[in-house]
Amino acid sequence: MNNMTCPSCGSPMKRNGKTKSGSQRWRCVGCGASATHSIDTAARDPAAFVGWLLSKGSQVDMPGQGRTFRRRCARFWAIWPMPEAVDEACRVVYVDGIWVARDCVVLIACSDEFVLSWHLARAETAAAWRSLLSRVAAPEVVVTDGGSGFAAAVAAEWPSTKVQRCVFHAFCQVKRQTTTxxxxxxxxxxxxxxxxxxxxxxxxxxxxxxxxxxxxxxFWADFLEQRSVVDGRSVYTHERLRRARSGLVRLADAGTLFTYLDPALAAEGPLPATNNRIEGGVNAQLRSVLRFHRGLTKLKRVKAVFWWCYLHVERPKSMADTLRQMPTDADIDLLRDRYGIKADDLEKPEKWGEGLVWEELHHKTRYPYSVD
Structure with missing residues (x-):
C-alpha cells in the first residue's frame, strides 16, 4: 500500500484521510484522482489451484493431505479458460495437436513467443483445424507436421499463407517405413x-x-512394382517402401518441403524448417503437466491443457477477471438447453464468440462441433 500508484495516470498516490467505512483514501499527486485500495482475496484460491495444477507438487504433501485444498479449489475445475481472437498477424505460426485421450485432441497455435489459440476436438479434421485457424490472423508462413485435414483447412482460412512442412517429421515418416x-x-x-x-x-x-x-x-520403379501372393491375395512385395516413397513424392509435388528457403519470404530473416518451437516449447511442457498428475480424468486433463495455454498467451487476464469472465460447465449446459443447437445444422466452423466445442465433452452426439 505504501507504493500505491494511480490507476488513471500511473503517478504515485498519497494518503488522504479515510472513507466513512474506515478504509484508507488515496489521492494522486499528478491528476488529483481519489481511490481506495482493497485486496482481492477471491483471487488467492484460483491462483493456488493453478499453481498446483501446473507444477509437479502432490496434494498428499499439503497440510491435511490436501483435503482443505480440494475443498477450496473444487469449484475451479468447472472453469474453461478460453482464447480470445488474435487480430495481430505474426510472421510465423506453429500448429500442432496434443492428444489427451484416444478420441480427444487439443489443437494449438503458437508464435515464437506466445500461445495464440487452442481448440478441442475429437480428431484432427479439416473442420477442427478451421475452427482453430479462424480465430488467428493469417501469418506469412505456418509450420505444421502435416496432420490430417490441415491442408484443406489452411487453404480455406489462410489462402495467402505459405505452408512449411516440418522436415524432421517428413524424415520420421520415411524412417517409420524403412527403419534406421x-x-x-x-x-x-x-x-x-x-x-x-x-x-x-x-x-x-x-x-x-x-x-x-x-x-x-x-531407377527403382520396376522394383517397387513387384507383387507377391499372400493368403491368396496379390499384394505389393515392398509395400512399406512404396509408402515411404509416396510420402516424399507427395510433399515434393506440394512444394511445402523448402518454403523456408524461399528468397521472398526469407528476406526479413531466416525461417524455421521444423516444428521444434511448439514440440519442445509447448507440447513437451504439457506432457510434463499431464505426467505429474496422472490420476486426472480425461475432462480434467483437457482443462489442465487449457489452463497452461491460457497462462502462456501474451496478455492473460488476472485471476479475478478470469473468474468473472470465463464460462463454466453450468454456463455451457444452460446454453445447450436454451438453444438446442444440433451438429447437423452447422455448415461451417464457428468464429470466436460463436463457438466453444462443448458437445465433444458431453458425448451427446457423435459429430464434433462448436456452439456458443
Whole structure:
C-alpha cells in the first residue's frame, strides 16, 4: 500500500484521510484522482489451484493431505479458460495437436513467443483445424507436421499463407517405413535421402535433392512394382517402401518441403524448417503437466491443457477477471438447453464468440462441433 500508484495516470498516490467505512483514501499527486485500495482475496484460491495444477507438487504433501485444498479449489475445475481472437498477424505460426485421450485432441497455435489459440476436438479434421485457424490472423508462413485435414483447412482460412512442412517429421515418416537399418539397397538409399532433408540450407541443395529423389523413383520403379501372393491375395512385395516413397513424392509435388528457403519470404530473416518451437516449447511442457498428475480424468486433463495455454498467451487476464469472465460447465449446459443447437445444422466452423466445442465433452452426439 505504501507504493500505491494511480490507476488513471500511473503517478504515485498519497494518503488522504479515510472513507466513512474506515478504509484508507488515496489521492494522486499528478491528476488529483481519489481511490481506495482493497485486496482481492477471491483471487488467492484460483491462483493456488493453478499453481498446483501446473507444477509437479502432490496434494498428499499439503497440510491435511490436501483435503482443505480440494475443498477450496473444487469449484475451479468447472472453469474453461478460453482464447480470445488474435487480430495481430505474426510472421510465423506453429500448429500442432496434443492428444489427451484416444478420441480427444487439443489443437494449438503458437508464435515464437506466445500461445495464440487452442481448440478441442475429437480428431484432427479439416473442420477442427478451421475452427482453430479462424480465430488467428493469417501469418506469412505456418509450420505444421502435416496432420490430417490441415491442408484443406489452411487453404480455406489462410489462402495467402505459405505452408512449411516440418522436415524432421517428413524424415520420421520415411524412417517409420524403412527403419534406421534398412536391408534392401532401395531402402538404404531412400533413408539416406530422407536424412539429408535435415541438413539442406540453400536452394541449390534443395534442387539437387529433388533431382536425386526423381532419379531414385525412376531407377527403382520396376522394383517397387513387384507383387507377391499372400493368403491368396496379390499384394505389393515392398509395400512399406512404396509408402515411404509416396510420402516424399507427395510433399515434393506440394512444394511445402523448402518454403523456408524461399528468397521472398526469407528476406526479413531466416525461417524455421521444423516444428521444434511448439514440440519442445509447448507440447513437451504439457506432457510434463499431464505426467505429474496422472490420476486426472480425461475432462480434467483437457482443462489442465487449457489452463497452461491460457497462462502462456501474451496478455492473460488476472485471476479475478478470469473468474468473472470465463464460462463454466453450468454456463455451457444452460446454453445447450436454451438453444438446442444440433451438429447437423452447422455448415461451417464457428468464429470466436460463436463457438466453444462443448458437445465433444458431453458425448451427446457423435459429430464434433462448436456452439456458443
Amino acid at each position: 537399418r534398412p536391408k534392401l539397397q532401395a531402402g538404404i538409399e531412400l533413408y539416406g535421402l530422407a536424412k539429408e532433408l535435415l541438413h539442406i540450407e540453400t536452394l541449390a541443395q534443395a534442387e539437387w535433392w529433388l533431382e536425386r529423389l526423381r532419379q531414385w523413383c525412376g
